[in-house]
Amino acid sequence: MSFPVLFGVLALLTVLGFFLGRARALSTANGHARNLHSLPNYYGYYIGLWCAAPGFLLLIGWMALETSVMDSMLIANLPASLQGLPKAELSLLLNDVKNLANGDIVSREVIDADLRDAAAFYASLTSSSKLLVTALMVVLTCGGILIARGRIQPALRARNSVERAFMVIMIICSTIAVLTTLGIILSLVFESLRFFQMVHPLDFVFGLEWSPQTALRKDQVGATGLFGAVPLLAGTMLISLIAMCVAAPVGLMAAIYMAEYAPPKVRGTVKPLLEILAGIPTVVYGFFAALTVAPFFRDLGLDFGLTISSESALAAGMVMGIMIIPFVSSLSDDVISAVPQSLREGSYGLGATKSETIKQVILPAALPGIVGSVLLAVSRAIGETMIVVMAAGLSANLTANPFEAVTTVTVQIVTLLVGDQEFDSAKTLAAFALGLILFCVTLVLNIIALTIVNKYREQYD
Amino acid sequence: MTDAATTLNGPSGGGFTNRLSDEAVRKNLKRRYAAERRFKTYGILAIAFAVCMLGLLFSTIVSKATPAFTQTMINLEITLYPQDIDPEGTRDQATLSGANYRSVIRQAFFDLFPDVTSRRDKRQLYEMISPGAVYIIRDMVMANPNLLGERVTVQMPMSDDIDQLNKGQISKDVPETERRVKDKQIGWYERLENRGMIETVFNTTFFTAGDSREPELAGIWGAAVGSFFTMLVTLLVSFPLAVCAAIYLEEFAPVNKWTQTIEVNINNLAAVPSIVFGLLGLAVFINFFGMPRSAPVVGGLVLALMTLPTIIIAARSALKSVPPSIREAAFGLGASPLQVILHHVMPLAMPGILTGTIIGMAQALGETAPLLMIGMVAFIVDVPQGALDPATVLPVQIYLWADSPERAFVERTSAAICVLLAFLVFMNVSAVFLRKRFERKW
Numbered sequence: 001m002s003f004p005v006l007f008g009v010l011a012l013l014t015v016l017g018f019f020l021g022r023a024r025a026l027s028t029a030n031g032h033a034r035n036l037h038s039l040p041n042y043y044g045y046y047i048g049l050w051c052a053a054p055g056f057l058l059l060i061g062w063m064a065l066e067t068s069v070m071d072s073m074l075i076a077n078l079p080a081s082l083q084g085l086p087k088a089e090l091s092l093l094l095n096d097v098k099n100l101a102n103g104d105i106v107s108r109e110v111i112d113a114d115l116r117d118a119a120a121f122y123a124s125l126t127s128s129s130k131l132l133v134t135a136l137m138v139v140l141t142c143g144g145i146l147i148a149r150g151r152i153q154p155a156l157r158a159r160n161s162v163e164r165a166f167m168v169i170m171i172i173c174s175t176i177a178v179l180t181t182l183g184i185i186l187s188l189v190f191e192s193l194r195f196f197q198m199v200h201p202l203d204f205v206f207g208l209e210w211s212p213q214t215a216l217r218k219d220q221v222g223a224t225g226l227f228g229a230v231p232l233l234a235g236t237m238l239i240s241l242i243a244m245c246v247a248a249p250v251g252l253m254a255a256i257y258m259a260e261y262a263p264p265k266v267r268g269t270v271k272p273l274l275e276i277l278a279g280i281p282t283v284v285y286g287f288f289a290a291l292t293v294a295p296f297f298r299d300l301g302l303d304f305g306l307t308i309s310s311e312s313a314l315a316a317g318m319v320m321g322i323m324i325i326p327f328v329s330s331l332s333d334d335v336i337s338a339v340p341q342s343l344r345e346g347s348y349g350l351g352a353t354k355s356e357t358i359k360q361v362i363l364p365a366a367l368p369g370i371v372g373s374v375l376l377a378v379s380r381a382i383g384e385t386m387i388v389v390m391a392a393g394l395s396a397n398l399t400a401n402p403f404e405a406v407t408t409v410t411v412q413i414v415t416l417l418v419g420d421q422e423f424d425s426a427k428t429l430a431a432f433a434l435g436l437i438l439f440c441v442t443l444v445l446n447i448i449a450l451t452i453v454n455k456y457r458e459q460y461d
Numbered sequence: 462m463t464d465a466a467t468t469l470n471g472p473s474g475g476g477f478t479n480r481l482s483d484e485a486v487r488k489n490l491k492r493r494y495a496a497e498r499r500f501k502t503y504g505i506l507a508i509a510f511a512v513c514m515l516g517l518l519f520s521t522i523v524s525k526a527t528p529a530f531t532q533t534m535i536n537l538e539i540t541l542y543p544q545d546i547d548p549e550g551t552r553d554q555a556t557l558s559g560a561n562y563r564s565v566i567r568q569a570f571f572d573l574f575p576d577v578t579s580r581r582d583k584r585q586l587y588e589m590i591s592p593g594a595v596y597i598i599r600d601m602v603m604a605n606p607n608l609l610g611e612r613v614t615v616q617m618p619m620s621d622d623i624d625q626l627n628k629g630q631i632s633k634d635v636p637e638t639e640r641r642v643k644d645k646q647i648g649w650y651e652r653l654e655n656r657g658m659i660e661t662v663f664n665t666t667f668f669t670a671g672d673s674r675e676p677e678l679a680g681i682w683g684a685a686v687g688s689f690f691t692m693l694v695t696l697l698v699s700f701p702l703a704v705c706a707a708i709y710l711e712e713f714a715p716v717n718k719w720t721q722t723i724e725v726n727i728n729n730l731a732a733v734p735s736i737v738f739g740l741l742g743l744a745v746f747i748n749f750f751g752m753p754r755s756a757p758v759v760g761g762l763v764l765a766l767m768t769l770p771t772i773i774i775a776a777r778s779a780l781k782s783v784p785p786s787i788r789e790a791a792f793g794l795g796a797s798p799l800q801v802i803l804h805h806v807m808p809l810a811m812p813g814i815l816t817g818t819i820i821g822m823a824q825a826l827g828e829t830a831p832l833l834m835i836g837m838v839a840f841i842v843d844v845p846q847g848a849l850d851p852a853t854v855l856p857v858q859i860y861l862w863a864d865s866p867e868r869a870f871v872e873r874t875s876a877a878i879c880v881l882l883a884f885l886v887f888m889n890v891s892a893v894f895l896r897k898r899f900e901r902k903w
Binding site for chain 1: 493494496497499500501503504505506507508510511512514515517518521522525701702703705706708709710713714722723726727728729730732733734735736737738739740741743744745749750751752753766769770773797798799823824826827828829830833834838847848856857859860863864871874875878881882885889
């Protein structure tokens with residue numbers, strides 16, 4: 001049985017367990033719920049949990065480990081000559097074996113006896129695995145139901161047990177977020193360490209040349225590949241800077257207008273309109289940048305006698321800036337609105353105009369919050385991927401000229417990892433090292449921004 | 462404004478100061494009011510800029526997308542000679558499926574142009590019909606073998622270049638070497654049009670087909686189904702996890718170092734770039750657990766981890782907004798803490814939680830970058846049948862088409878964007894509706 005079916009069976013068994021538990025509890029209490037410690041439903045949940053928990057854990061564990069365990073068993077069963085193949089060829093071979101077993105198209109032309117044997121072995125492995133997991137699940141769940149059913153008696157504190165179990169489940173769920181962060185850090189650090197065994201960390205962080213092609217043969221030109229991240233970091237900064245040049249003034253002025261000048265009706269329409277900008281998928285912005293904005297700038301450049309690349313940093317940065325406007329504007333709007341009215345009234349009382357009040361009283365008071373919102377927007381810009389993948393270039397130029405094509409950290413991660421890849425080349429591992437830089441930079445920016453914003457909030461509360 | 466300035470200035474300052482400083486004050490005021498107006502204008506300009514860009518974005522996409530909803534077809538009369546298709550007369554499906562329909566179409570098409578004789582011209586002529594025409598005839602014959610020997614009129618798609626020509630996207634003024642449609646082809650096309658054989662119909666292929674290298678045969682159905690499976694996995698994983706986590710953190714968690722760590726973590730996780738989640742998926746799900754590449758299951762898991770913080774934060778604020786009096790009343794009646802939450806607080810917080818979930822799902826639906834990392838960019842023609850089949854999703858399909866060089870893919874990309882935006886608008890509108898309809902102010 002396939003996993004979706006197994007999950008369905010598990011759900012059915014759980015429901016069955018629930019009704020069994022309820023019925024059992026009522027029958028031990030001579031049909032009167034008042035004789036029971038807990039409400040009858042809790043006895044149902046009690047059995048349901050005893051049934052669902054082991055079955056669910058089994059299925060999840062099996063799903064997670066099945067492929068890797070089966071692969072290693074398959075490899076162990078291969079003839080010694082095939083076992084000694086390099087990793088990449090071995091994985092290709094495994095793929096072929098699986099395809100052959102499933103009756104799909106196989107990449108190689110000669111299908112020898114070894115391959116056929118392996119495919120037969122794999123097919124038998126698959127079917128026995130499915131059989132085993134089905135049997136194990138039935139045994140575990142039915143065993144759970146039986147054990148729990150045997151425990152049911154009027155004095156059983158079913159509600160307390162169920163609530164305790166639920167509490168454990170909730171605690172586990174709330175740690176998932178921490179586990180995710182841990183997973184991100186571990187996977188990035190682990191793969192980066194492997195990368196740094198091939199490329200020296202200092203060369204990576206301070207190297208001025210980025211050309212990650214690793215050649216097929218040792219004697220080819222540029223066979224080693226150069227992994228200097230400086231051009232990528234510079235490109236990321238350039239595009240983010242352009243984006244912020246658009247987003248910061250526009251977002252801030254829009255926030256000021258909405259918070260201080262706009263009548264409630266205008267504010268009620270404009271605010272959601274701006275938020276739409278944040279809700280549009282980035283791939284749409286990328287398309288817009290590549291198809292409309294970049295050619296526009298290129299033609300504009302031609303009119304003024306400038307050569308503007310069709311993948312210029314300007315186009316990507318500008319579109320990214322438009323995307324980021326609402327990130328600046330809504331948070332700034334919040335902090336400006338949070339400035340106490342008394343400050344405004346004091347300023348008006350001294351005869352200041354509205355704009356003078358804003359410039360000399362409100363903005364200084366709201367400055368930390370605004371800085372925080374801008375920092376958050378910068379971290380968005382640095383981590384943004386699709387716009388730059390579609391509208392910025394691939395070649396790593398170390399330049400500050402916004403009319404030229406530059407590449408960014410995220411673009412390189414995508415280009416290094418999309419397509420065929422083996423996990424031991426410096427090329428793919430470099431993507432994880434870049435990811436680590438990206439993660440650290442955005443994390444630091446976020447922490448600083450959130451601390452500033454929170455500190456500021458406390459000030460006026 | 463100047464009038465207002467003088468009247469303002471008149472009674473207050475006029476009586477006590479001499480004319481000179483009065484003048485200076487008036488001048489100064491004029492300057493200050495001008496600055497005020499300028500400042501206000503900057504604000505309006507900023508908003509106008511943002512709104513204009515939004516309008517420009519939408520109008521560009523929609524105007525580029527409209528041609529994609531129609532397709533140029535040719536109504537070609539074809540005689541299905543049995544000796545070409547089924548010489549043995551067995552009518553079995555294998556023969557019918559393997560027959561050379563290409564030559565059948567070629568013959569019928571070339572008969573229309575007896576003057577075209579050279580091999581090169583013939584090739585150019587046949588290029589005007591989509592390669593998908595073969596499958597239309599094949600499916601027709603296989604569905605109804607009795608058609609053999611009949612003369613039937615079949616509506617077949619023209620190739621993407623001719624389609625673009627029909628839609629006026631290819632200018633005839635451009636030198637021949639620089640455009641995809643040659644002069645001869647334009648001539649043939651005009652002859653076909655004069656005979657009334659060309660028809661522009663609603664493009665159903667776009668909504669029912671999977672991906673294809675030929676723009677006229679490419680559709681979004683495969684990607685839409687892939688998106689559906691991915692979203693299903695995301696919802697099934699993230700919703701229960703997020704709700705449980707939110708209940709625990711908001712209602713039960715003691716205030717200590719550990720829960721503070723979790724809270725800081727969730728806030729930071731919400732701001733981690735999406736591409737980093739893709740790296741996590743690649744390293745953990747695919748490399749470590751050996752899950753299949755390009756499968757909606759992996760995509761769904763990655764997106765679930767990504768939307769988790771969004772839903773948790775929304776769910777927590779929804780729980781927080783339920784007033785304590787509800788809890789106290791329930792406690793007073795003897796409910797256990799968990800009963801208070803599950804029976805009384807949760808139903809009241811549900812609209813808020815659902816709103817947050819929908820918004821999180823809308824984000825996940827538009828997400829592209831992490832899915833590129835886990836191989837959902839593969840060129841997949843088949844419509845996926847389950848969450849374990851290789852698939853792609855709508856935004857990735859948009860990315861793939863945007864990268865394609867064919868002119869006709871531009872309009873299809875825009876049309877796919879329109880479909881994606883329609884889904885997003887629907888989700889967000891339903892979120893707003895939920896909030897308006899069910900949210901209670903206490």
